[in-house]
Amino acid sequence: MKLRGGLRLSLGLASALLLAGFVPACGGEGEGEVEQSEEDIAEADGLFGDDRVADALKKDLKKVPGTVQQAEQLFGIGRACARTDSKEVFVVEEAQTRQTAGTASKTGTILPRAVITGCNTPDRVPPEGVYDPQWGSYSLMMALFSDPDSEAGKKGDTLVFDHVEVMALDRRTGLYNFYVFNPGPDPKGPGIMKRVRLMPDNSVLVYEKKPTSKRTSKAPAQGNRMCNDCHVNMGPLMNEMSEPWTNWVSTHKLLPVDTNISGDTKAIVSEAASLDKSHPRLSFANDLEKIMIAGMTAWNEGLPRQDGTVVTGTGFVQANIDGDQPKRISGLLKSVFCETELRYTSGTETAPIELWVDPFVFGSQLVRPPSYSLDVLPTMMPVRSEMDKRIERGLQKKGVLSFQTVTAIRLFDEKNDIFSPTRCGLYPKVLEKLPSSPEKVDAHVRTVVRGQVEALIPAGPRRDYANALLDDAAKDKIGPARTAYLTESVARIKAEMGKVQTPEGRAELKKRSNDRKALAEKMFPGSRVPLPLLPAEK
Incomplete structure (x- = not known):
């Protein structure tokens, strides 16, 4: 080529x-x-x-x-x-x-x-x-x-x-x-x-x-x-x-x-x-x-111009769309449904939101809760990588996926930004009969994902929001559906965040972090891997 x-x-x-x-x-x-x-x-x-x-x-x-x-x-x-x-x-x-x-x-x-x-x-x-x-x-x-x-x-x-x-x-x-x-x-x-x-x-x-x-x-x-x-x-x-x-x-x-x-x-x-x-x-x-x-933004999305656009034909996402890199569009989509790399986060005065939910779904509706000062957690917990986020964003900027489609995909698992069997299980289905034309990818993905909503998302505001995002004829319903979902979910999740202040709750949260670390080691087995030392939560 x-x-x-x-x-x-x-x-x-x-x-x-x-x-x-x-x-x-x-x-x-x-x-x-x-x-x-x-x-x-x-x-x-x-x-x-x-x-x-x-x-x-x-x-x-x-x-x-x-x-x-x-x-x-x-x-x-x-x-x-x-x-x-x-x-x-x-x-x-x-x-x-x-x-x-x-x-x-x-x-x-x-x-x-x-x-x-x-x-x-x-x-x-x-x-x-x-x-x-x-x-x-x-x-x-x-x-x-x-x-x-x-x-x-x-x-x-x-x-x-x-x-x-x-x-x-x-x-x-x-x-x-x-x-x-x-x-x-x-x-x-x-x-x-x-x-x-x-x-x-x-x-x-x-x-x-x-x-x-x-x-x-x-x-x-x-x-x-x-x-x-x-x-x-x-x-x-x-x-x-x-x-x-x-x-x-x-x-x-x-x-x-x-x-x-x-x-x-x-x-x-x-x-x-x-x-x-x-x-x-x-x-x-x-x-x-x-x-x-x-640097990651320029490498991924393309060399930046002063007006906010990028130089035509530059960047990692464009290279794969053009077939000049081996992942192609099919490989880039893995960053949307699964994970190809990992990032790590630690608690400070506040605890990471990823202990409870996928931050993408909630945006500014949730803020990091205060840590318990005598038992700060987690330490080096795996979370979604900046690279996968940038690839996902690049696919949207290039018109391969819409923001509505990406949001609906993330809604399939509101709790896990990574290591989600539910969300990642959609990826092989999307690859079946994936169009070669970038302009047709979003419609194909929406059709596949729409067909899985009823089976994988429980009835309620989250399912309604996902359906609205995936219905081309119901754009006016997206705003009300989002409001209804956030009204129900934010209060529920804030109550969950209170666990950081109790010994029993912190023990549960530490187990979540340790479970993620175990999955990270399975994701990158062997000695030639990008994993740092991942200390067990104590």
Whole structure:
């Protein structure tokens, strides 16, 4: 299938922006049979996209970095960022690490990990016609992880600096391109460069340029799907994209002054918040959340214009509608009925609404209730991912689904935003005879869903509201039906929220959270997964 500019395809960098660290899953068991390109740089073969990595390297592969330190200097990020208030170095710590091959393992000590975003300075301008004040930050990101078993790690310098993973937003496609850099045979010479790509046929290809070869090799990934094992939607991840940003350096948490780290690891960690008070710079997860939401929106919905529209033909949803990504519309619909990724939320002064209901259904009608101060809950409870929400929103903006259809689908299970057998059970039915034309998808989905209302939604205001949403001839009934449903349900659910103030009620709520964590582990089995540590509710 023809690709736009040869650059539509990309793969989610498995180290990008995971709560509890950034999964370096772009490592693998090696590639299959190598196909040699006849071109020196082989742009047409996919070594480069149209992004900040190409800006720095396309004309001179002798600059390919082999270490994090070299990448910082080359791209002007991290400690080489020109900003004086923040170097955009965001740090998280947890008793977990991930190896270069992408496998996760628990550790006996707390280890730092970091994500470095693109240094948002005035010279980081978006392409012509694109407008976003956060462009300079989310257009390039790099992830670092710890290895306590390395020689340097045993001395406290735990971050890995000779394996560089970078994601860069493509100016033409609006998708992220993903690169891996490692040292070359000569420590003073250029490094080894790889690009990992997901193709329209769902295969994963690795393009590699070694300094000892004039040719670029291309080979299928073998043994695993590399980055795609964790990044099922090929996009960035931040698992807890809301306060209190558990384990991140933020307004809620600073690393202790006596952290047992040394060397460049200490220098990196000190950029999130100075350990010795030697500088005033701060890089808090509060700001990373904003960067991530802006980047995820641009990647998903398309490159933003100042008038609120997007650049035609850009973004992940459009790429799948066009057939340039393997999920197609059928795969995107899974985000509406089921879940493809997860996010995590924790209690603070208030308790998350997801303990009781799907927030989508109620909007501003419900607010988070106060927590019981001596027993705050939950901790890292799985909830609906920002990615699935953005895909759902993108399908509406592209005219594939209507808001009424999406709302009716969510009504099939008012209590569960994720892990809903009832709602997810509709998905296979919708896939049967799914039209190939995007313009016909909404009518098809409405017909299928309408036929399941009586069997799956009990008689009452919720069923009446769903029927009104799905009746093309009853648009004037939607408002009254919604009012009747909210009048009945909001009072009922507010009474349920009182459980957070009683020991018996909190025990029930903790069980709900633990049950979700068990389902999350079933959703992502194995060691090459995006799951952070999920502590049991006590």
